Amino acid sequence: MKAPLLEVRGLTVSFRTEEGEIVAVDDLYFSVGRGETLVIVGESGSGKSAASLAVMGLIDAPGKVRCEAIDFSDKSGRKRDLSRLAEAEMQRIRGAEIAMIFQEPMTSLNPVYTIGEQIIEAITFHEPMSGRAARGRAEEMLALLGVPDPRRRLDAYPHQLSGGMRQRAMIGMALSCRPSLLIADEPTTALDVTVQAQILELIRELQRELGMAVIFITHNLGVAAEIADRIMVMYAGQAVESGPCRAIFRGTHLPYTIGLMRSVPRLGLDRSAAPLPAIPGNMPDPRRLPRGCRFHPRCSFAEPGLCDLQAPPLESCGDNHQVRCLRWREVRA
Amino acid sequence: MSAAAQDIGSGGAAGSWSAPLRRTLRRHEAKLGIALTLIFLVMTVAAPLMAPFDPYDQDLSSALQPPSFLHLFGTDQYGRDMFSRVLHGSRTALLAIIVADGLALALGSALGLIGGFIGGAVDAVVMRLVDVLLAFPYLLLALIIVAALGPSLTNSMIAIGIVYTPQYARLIRGQVLSIRASDYVRAARAVGASQLRIMLRHVLPNAVNPVIVMATLQAGSVVVETAGLSFLGLGAQPPSPDWGALLADGHSYFLTAWWIATFPGLAIFCVVLGFNLVGDALREQFDPRRRK
Amino acid sequence: MSALLDVTGLTRHFTAAHGGTVRAVEDVSFALAEGEVLGLVGESGSGKTTIGQTILRLIDPTAGRILFRGADITGLPARELKAFRREAQPIFQDPFGSLNPRMSVEAIITEPLIVHGIGRDRAERRARVLALLEQVGLPRDSLKRYPHQFSGGQRQRISIARALAVEPALIVADEPVSALDVSIQAQIINLLRELQQKLKLAMLFIAHDLAVVDYISDRMMVLYLGRVMEIGPARSLIAAPKHPYTMALISAVPEPDPDRADKRIVLEGDLPSPIDPPSGCVFRTRCPYALPACAEAVPELRQVGAGHQAACIREDIPTDNRRMRHA
Numbered sequence: 001m002k003a004p005l006l007e008v009r010g011l012t013v014s015f016r017t018e019e020g021e022i023v024a025v026d027d028l029y030f031s032v033g034r035g036e037t038l039v040i041v042g043e044s045g046s047g048k049s050a051a052s053l054a055v056m057g058l059i060d061a062p063g064k065v066r067c068e069a070i071d072f073s074d075k076s077g078r079k080r081d082l083s084r085l086a087e088a089e090m091q092r093i094r095g096a097e098i099a100m101i102f103q104e105p106m107t108s109l110n111p112v113y114t115i116g117e118q119i120i121e122a123i124t125f126h127e128p129m130s131g132r133a134a135r136g137r138a139e140e141m142l143a144l145l146g147v148p149d150p151r152r153r154l155d156a157y158p159h160q161l162s163g164g165m166r167q168r169a170m171i172g173m174a175l176s177c178r179p180s181l182l183i184a185d186e187p188t189t190a191l192d193v194t195v196q197a198q199i200l201e202l203i204r205e206l207q208r209e210l211g212m213a214v215i216f217i218t219h220n221l222g223v224a225a226e227i228a229d230r231i232m233v234m235y236a237g238q239a240v241e242s243g244p245c246r247a248i249f250r251g252t253h254l255p256y257t258i259g260l261m262r263s264v265p266r267l268g269l270d271r272s273a274a275p276l277p278a279i280p281g282n283m284p285d286p287r288r289l290p291r292g293c294r295f296h297p298r299c300s301f302a303e304p305g306l307c308d309l310q311a312p313p314l315e316s317c318g319d320n321h322q323v324r325c326l327r328w329r330e331v332r333a
Numbered sequence: 334m335s336a337a338a339q340d341i342g343s344g345g346a347a348g349s350w351s352a353p354l355r356r357t358l359r360r361h362e363a364k365l366g367i368a369l370t371l372i373f374l375v376m377t378v379a380a381p382l383m384a385p386f387d388p389y390d391q392d393l394s395s396a397l398q399p400p401s402f403l404h405l406f407g408t409d410q411y412g413r414d415m416f417s418r419v420l421h422g423s424r425t426a427l428l429a430i431i432v433a434d435g436l437a438l439a440l441g442s443a444l445g446l447i448g449g450f451i452g453g454a455v456d457a458v459v460m461r462l463v464d465v466l467l468a469f470p471y472l473l474l475a476l477i478i479v480a481a482l483g484p485s486l487t488n489s490m491i492a493i494g495i496v497y498t499p500q501y502a503r504l505i506r507g508q509v510l511s512i513r514a515s516d517y518v519r520a521a522r523a524v525g526a527s528q529l530r531i532m533l534r535h536v537l538p539n540a541v542n543p544v545i546v547m548a549t550l551q552a553g554s555v556v557v558e559t560a561g562l563s564f565l566g567l568g569a570q571p572p573s574p575d576w577g578a579l580l581a582d583g584h585s586y587f588l589t590a591w592w593i594a595t596f597p598g599l600a601i602f603c604v605v606l607g608f609n610l611v612g613d614a615l616r617e618q619f620d621p622r623r624r625k
Numbered sequence: 626m627s628a629l630l631d632v633t634g635l636t637r638h639f640t641a642a643h644g645g646t647v648r649a650v651e652d653v654s655f656a657l658a659e660g661e662v663l664g665l666v667g668e669s670g671s672g673k674t675t676i677g678q679t680i681l682r683l684i685d686p687t688a689g690r691i692l693f694r695g696a697d698i699t700g701l702p703a704r705e706l707k708a709f710r711r712e713a714q715p716i717f718q719d720p721f722g723s724l725n726p727r728m729s730v731e732a733i734i735t736e737p738l739i740v741h742g743i744g745r746d747r748a749e750r751r752a753r754v755l756a757l758l759e760q761v762g763l764p765r766d767s768l769k770r771y772p773h774q775f776s777g778g779q780r781q782r783i784s785i786a787r788a789l790a791v792e793p794a795l796i797v798a799d800e801p802v803s804a805l806d807v808s809i810q811a812q813i814i815n816l817l818r819e820l821q822q823k824l825k826l827a828m829l830f831i832a833h834d835l836a837v838v839d840y841i842s843d844r845m846m847v848l849y850l851g852r853v854m855e856i857g858p859a860r861s862l863i864a865a866p867k868h869p870y871t872m873a874l875i876s877a878v879p880e881p882d883p884d885r886a887d888k889r890i891v892l893e894g895d896l897p898s899p900i901d902p903p904s905g906c907v908f909r910t911r912c913p914y915a916l917p918a919c920a921e922a923v924p925e926l927r928q929v930g931a932g933h934q935a936a937c938i939r940e941d942i943p944t945d946n947r948r949m950r951h952a
Contacts, residue, residue: 043806043807043808044806148894162895162896163669164895165895192668192669192833192896193668193833193834193835193874193877193878194668194873194874194877194891194892195668196877196879197876197877197879197889197891197892198891198892200879201889201891219806219807220807220879221807221881222878222879222880222881223879224881225879225880225881225882225883225885226879226880226883226885228883245883246883246884249881249882249883250883259808260807260808261881263807263808263810263811264807264810264811264836264881265811265814265834265836265837265839265840266836266880266881267835267836267839267863267875267878267880268839268863268864269836269839269840271840275815275818275819276811276814276815276840277811278808278811278812278814278815279808279811279812280812282776282778282779282809283776283806283808298808515722515723516717516718516719516722516723517722517723517724517725519683519715519717520715520717520723520784520787521736522683523681523683523710523713523714523715524710524714524736524737524740524741524787524791525706525707525710525711525740525741526736526740527740530740534725534728534736535725538725538727538728539725539726539727
């Protein structure tokens with residue numbers, strides 16, 4: 001099996017607050033292969049964003065990151081542990097090797113600079129070149145992103161662009177140096193659904209062209225189904241299921257995943273008298289996690305005496321498919 | 334947790350000693366601020382009891398004495414005990430806070446509420462008035478007011494109060510506008526609540542926090558500026574032991590009898606520091622991002 | 626039977642910051658019967674939120690007429706709107722911003738009762754509040770607590786309780802579940818549906834999530850740039866949409882099905898500016914089926930089925946029936 005592009009082992013991210021230490025990510029393991037799309041599915045409090053920020057070395061105090069290793073194979077083929085790199089070295093990695101885009105393009109773009117200036121800054125930081133060359137590259141990037149009239153758009157300010165355009169500008173900044181891994185944290189959540197369709201299409205195209213791997217974070221199962229090669233479901237800081245996209249949608253063994261899939265309204269769904277099968281209860285408070293399985297208070301498959309006492313480990317339940325459930329053999333969609 | 338797990342600090346940031354240090358300082362600065370403010374308040378109340386001498390009592394034979402056990406802060410050119418004078422001066426400082434800050438708060442709130450609520454032409458007029466006040470350098474404005482009304486402590490406090498009104502007006506107007514745009518106010522309107530009810534039940538209680546913070550932070554500034562006016566002779570008149578007046582007294586003697594100006598100056602410094610620290614701590618407490 | 630709500634030619638313009646008029650809502654007409662749920666669906670700039678606010682008379686329409694129970698409430702001054710306000714209540718999107726952080730849950734839900742003089746004394750009002758809390762699935766001890774002590778889903782329940790306090794006939798729900806976690810959305814959708822059926826509430830359900838709107842609505846109205854593109858029974862619209870924009874919307878919704886192999890309609894370009902909308906059909910600049918004739922006049926709403934109308938001059942557009950698979 002080919003060596004993965006990124007391998008995260010034993011990642012734990014915690015935040016020290018006045019109420020004590022909150023563990024946002026708990027002993028996480030995952031990997032991404034070259035050119036592969038891994039979708040991390042989770043709701044608020046699942047730790048999905050904290051995990052990706054930790055990979056990028058963007059967790060600041062009062063956050064603390066602990067891990068065994070974050071192994072990344074850079075463009076020269078060298079395998080490096082990102083968690084042990086100094087800030088200066090991480091800066092060379094960010095943008096050039098691994099890029100990140102966020103949910104809110106309006107706040108991720110600096111309002112006082114044109115998008116051209118921002119893209120060019122990203123380019124020249126990693127690859128010193130003349131202003132004209134950088135501008136050319138930026139224009140190319142915008143054209144690749146499907147921005148009409150790219151030469152003029154380079155001189156536009158973020159507020160002059162629509163949400164979809166801003167997101168493209170941000171993607172442009174992120175991809176201007178052709179990184180081998182793109183981390184996209186809910187990039188389409190704030191966009192209209194038709195614009196989301198455009199951006200998803202775009203990311204897929206770019207991925208094919210650049211041979212890029214993508215870690216896509218979302219809470220939307222529909223989006224996951226569309227673009228994922230592999231999916232990792234997170235809940236309350238832990239990975240609770242991980243496997244190939246089809247295996248998860250067709251043959252999941254995790255009550256949480258089943259609950260999510262069933263509770264989301266689908267177009268053309270039969271609206272019989274029965275209400276939507278909703279997952280009862282609320283997300284657990286990270287300071288007062290339930291004993292045993294973290295999902296058990298909300299789980300219809302929970303067995304008293306088992307699920308409320310033992311914390312389930314991640315077990316293999318199929319080809320490259322793992323699940324964190326003590327009763328997974330009895331659980332079917 | 335894996336045995337080989339390694340603590341790599343807060344992700345490459347400059348060094349994790351700064352975070353706990355900052356946290357400690359923050360806790361202690363609030364305490365320091367409260368301590369200073371309390372000492373100040375005790376001084377104002379207990380000045381007559383704490384002061385060993387009458388602040389107005391002259392004794393030319395003991396003029397210009399350096400600090401000693403008898404005269405903790407020394408004596409001035411008329412032999413008056415500086416310690417007693419500084420203690421009594423705290424009262425005018427408190428008066429300044431109450432009158433000047435209070436006036437600014439009251440006037441500013443009224444203007445801000447009127448402008449924010451009524452909107453339209455009235456709001457425009459109010460805001461232009463506020464702009465005019467802001468455009469004047471504070472000192473010039475204070476001079477004009479005092480010139481019109483005559484130099485006295487009361488008039489200088491009124492002047493400072495007027496000078497600080499725009500800050501409050503803008504703050505409150507901003508609060509009113511943003512609160513009125515909130516969904517819960519819209520819900521109240523949708524239910525048919527009267528404007529008065531909305532103002533009293535919804536807007537005011539939510540506007541209060543930043544106003545408290547501002548009032549606390551301004552308290553310090555007000556003390557400095559009334560002292561400033563007194564220093565220039567436009568505020569408290571001699572023989573008042575107002576700290577600014579004391580600075581005025583002492584500045585010509587600074588090289589020979591440093592204690593006359595220094596201790597009032599230190600007193601101003603400590604009081605302002607105290608209010609600023611408390612104000613900062615309050616602002617952090619009220620920061621909406623900290624909502625639990 | 627006369628409709629509960631009858632809206633004709635509703636129009637709302639705003640003056641833009643740098644001059645020009647934002648045509649947020651342009652000539653929207655629809656009727657709503659008692660106990661019926663009409664879903665308003667559209668993306669940013671569609672005007673759906675503005676329509677909701679105008680119906681509730683939180684903002685004034687620029688033109689048009691709103692009839693509620695046959696009475697014209699369009700131009701009524703604030704004083705005379707009080708009776709109407711008892712009949713129509715909102716639910717907002719943001720569970721954090723829609724509750725006064727300084728008021729206890731009891732105070733929040735009691736306020737509508739006080740404003741309308743419901744309940745003779747405090748005890749009676751409290752009893753009413755407790756009944757409402759039970760209806761929305763909140764525990765009795767919520768009374769004395771404050772909004773920040775509740776989760777997003779629970780706060781929406783409080784908002785719903787507040788809206789129901791005056792026993793309204795119409796609820797205008799503006800994106801009531803969009804800001805909630807996925808696993809909580811279903812709970813609140815169920816609650817709304819249950820209450821709507823039990824209390825026979827008419828609802829204007831405004832959302833951008835087509836699947837959610839489809840689930841809860843009897844009829845749906847699709848909006849684009851302030852104008853109605855299509856309106857009709859929810860089933861018909863989804864199964865056999867007649868307007869290209871509706872088709873694109875349906876097509877754009879990501880399906881949680883990795884084997885979905887259909888070609889998706891990806892719209893070209895960006896939303897035009899509402900200050901300077903395209904002439905004729907406002908959708909024509911992004912429509913894959915646009916003809917030169919589309920620029921000439923604003924298309925009328927044309928009957929395309931039972932109770933189903935579309936604002937498109939073409940009759941020959943193939944309907945994408947992919948959704949039938951799930952029915």
